[in-house]
Amino acid sequence: MELFVNGNKLDITLENEKTVGDVLRSFEEECAKNNATTVSIMLNGTNIDADSFDTAAQTPLAADTKLELSVISESDVQTSLEYEAKIARQIAADLEQIPVQLQSGKDKDASVIISRLADLVDSFCQTTSLAALFPELFAKLSVGGSSINSFFEEFSGILSDFKQALEEKDSVLIGDLAEYEISPRLISLAESVEKGDA
Numbered sequence: 001m002e003l004f005v006n007g008n009k010l011d012i013t014l015e016n017e018k019t020v021g022d023v024l025r026s027f028e029e030e031c032a033k034n035n036a037t038t039v040s041i042m043l044n045g046t047n048i049d050a051d052s053f054d055t056a057a058q059t060p061l062a063a064d065t066k067l068e069l070s071v072i073s074e075s076d077v078q079t080s081l082e083y084e085a086k087i088a089r090q091i092a093a094d095l096e097q098i099p100v101q102l103q104s105g106k107d108k109d110a111s112v113i114i115s116r117l118a119d120l121v122d123s124f125c126q127t128t129s130l131a132a133l134f135p136e137l138f139a140k141l142s143v144g145g146s147s148i149n150s151f152f153e154e155f156s157g158i159l160s161d162f163k164q165a166l167e168e169k170d171s172v173l174i175g176d177l178a179e180y181e182i183s184p185r186l187i188s189l190a191e192s193v194e195k196g197d198a
Contacts, residue, residue: 001065003027014061021057023067036073037133043067074134080127084120085193091117092186099175110174114166117182121159124189125152143185143192155185 041048094113101110141148165173
């Protein structure tokens with residue numbers, strides 16, 4: 001059989017493993033020792049989801065069995081959080097410029113910042129959902145004393161208002177939300193990550 005992890009082929013020697021499930025169990029034990037976990041499984045080119053896992057696990061190993069795993073470690077998640085904190089600080093500073101940009105007809109510049117904000121929120125949501133795979137790390141995630149879930153519940157309400165203001169082209173409300181609501185929250189988020197709260 002062939003085993004690939006994050007695109008790299010591993011040189012493995014099977015011991016008592018007879019099925020795909022046996023290999024996955026052995027692999028997951030090794031991952032646990034290194035604070036890592038498997039996030040996706042491909043068996044012979046087919047993605048294995050939760051519904052098909054039990055059937056796939058019973059598949060007997062053969063010479064042409066190809067198993068491709070995507071693995072993420074706790075340190076990978078932490079590195080992503082730290083990178084996103086830097087981006088959050090940059091965008092927070094840029095958001096404070098939006099009122100001036102909108103007043104001076106620089107709508108395109110404001111649009112670029114808003115697009116970067118959307119990308120950051122999306123990326124951060126993905127990273128925090130991966131953090132949930134590591135209970136100790138996830139338990140530490142907090143922003144300004146609130147759990148990460150509470151922070152995002154409140155933040156998503158503000159982002160909804162922001163989206164509505166954009167749709168209605170309400171430049172005053174867009175500027176106020178960007179400068180006084182979204183920017184300070186991004187700074188709090190960055191500070192929490194930098195202090196190790198997140």
